Amino acid sequence: MSQCSTLNTDPITTSLQRWLAVLSLACGTFALVNTEFLPIGLLSPIAHALNVSEGQAGWAIMLPGLVAAVAAPLIMLISRQLNRKTLLLILSGCIILSNAIAMFAHSFPALLVGRLILGFGVGGFWAFAIPAGRRLVSEAQSSRAISLISAGVAVGTVAGVPAGAFIGELFGWRMAFTVNTVLAIAVFVYQWIALPSLPAQNSLGLGSLLTVAKIKGVRRGLFIGIFMAAAQFSAYTYLEPWLRFQVKLSASDISLLLMGYGIAGLVGTFLTEITVREFGVKRAFLGNILLLAFSVLIASQLSSSVVAASTLIVIWGLAFGALPVCLNIWIYQAAPAMFESGSALMVCVFQIALAAGAFFGGVLADTQGTSAAFVLGGVLALLAGFSIFVSKPQNKQDPA
Template structure:
């Protein structure tokens, strides 16, 4: 067995330390996602402080996504033979620098430089981090480890972003970025002690990308991601305006509904990982169907508090499961190209997050918020047709080399 194919590195002497390493990567995911979405809650504060319009300030969210879409495959190609532990620590260090630079930005141009640095972190971190679950723990536990890593995303949306917004309200947006940089530094220190040596994969980056695209099921998985993510973000970006249109949903109820969505996402993340380990195809079909159905039913039942609560919880459960399930789908299709798969996953996610949000905005402007729910749900539902085209054939890679994702 080649060094990079070992599930648990020789430098990780105990199973407990392996799971601590998984937890440290999940904490990294938490701080990365918090850094990604924190500016949404601080948009008006930052715009006023740096003397730009709210529309211009929105570039703080758009630009990192575009940079990440480029950085992910570039990282795969250029990372070469660098130890993955070293790369993770470097990227967390870059995250610390980007948050501190944002905190002390004297003008918007410097803020954009900080967010470009963050975009590199975003693309690079996810390219490497999501593959580590299969390498840090024994065979048979990789799906669980991957689920824990992805839980950092849901927890960030429920706890991290609201906490950052609260800090900004109490002490200013600059302090929020300073605190976030400090948290990232602490997480980096933990990773320094618990992450084992993780040699680079034996297959060069370019060959990984080519190999992955050579698998029809992997290509179909990426196409499924395009439909589902575009549909989800077309609708979710405008779910708050949709709910505000209802006279029966108060501002306090709106906050509770969005919190329920986030908590359901955490539950969905763990449930999706557990069910995917048993039946990947059925779990994916169920999650996409539930998401599309919940979104498309919002214009019918979502104007009443009870209906909105049921549908948002269902939506949150489904979307919480989808990232980990789709990742496992692509990884199972091409287990010899995990980092290449992760890179293309990141690029596809980021491109279609942006595309879905932009197209959703045009629909809202022309037809209203109910129309974007119909359109978003229908777009996600189209992903089921792509899943139906795939048989998810067994890989030709020998069983000994399989990372046993499912």
């Protein structure tokens, strides 16, 4: 593990400082998810205000994914010797700028410019935050650090998406981006203070990407990640209009249910450390992806029942909360010495799949209805589950 000279040498203080630094990265993933997925809770108001359909408004989710897919490996190549603290602060600055542009966007193309900038932040931050957090703790604490940083995803859906929907309903969708701008600035300052200097450990280049891609476990993880991301975002991107127009929920009820989804996701995130330790990453991964598949597929057919649909959405949140943690642990176990390169590749394929899922889900939502986007998500999740099932355990401690 890399030792950071900027930290106090007292073991207790050092441990506290390291976990505060890890927490700052978790806050970064929270701000990132908040910004990336904020349009999901505001899709209908944005579409109405900027004169586009809900399916077209899904481009606000798809575009950052496309840019992030290119940005993750590109940033890794051009920042080979750049201190990781400096890099992470630059990427956090992209989140601030993206929100600020969205605040003042009076046309859909202007909004997309801000989302394009966000894509660079998404691609880089996801690629480097978890490996950086992993460097701050011991080997025995690595799963906990990964879970904590990944928890930003669940917290973002707990507080961000429903709160954004609620603020948007009361004060307009621009106010939601305004609040998010202030939040992103606060996170930037926290990271500036809490993160120690993190010099680049290796001179990463194209060769390291090609080398890690040749590792069988990594390739399998990337393949699973493609189906997983496409499954989630072909359905989740259109959850708000599905709840509004199919299930017939009010704006306040949608906010509450999205919060329930996020709370369940947070529980799923922190349970993952236990389930991976007890059952191995393969079984934990498979169980949660199948739970996601069945909850989304059944929900697509039960929009007439508010209770059933709401219960299934919460189960969906519980399942997805665990999946990013499982995927990161899978990649780490497959190539622990090349985790940064593996993480960059994972972000690349994940974001391509996210964008593809949002795009094709949008096509189905516009032509066949939002329930059809849910069916697509469920089928893709089943394919991800099959890929996990036929894979071998990642290490000798992982049960077959």
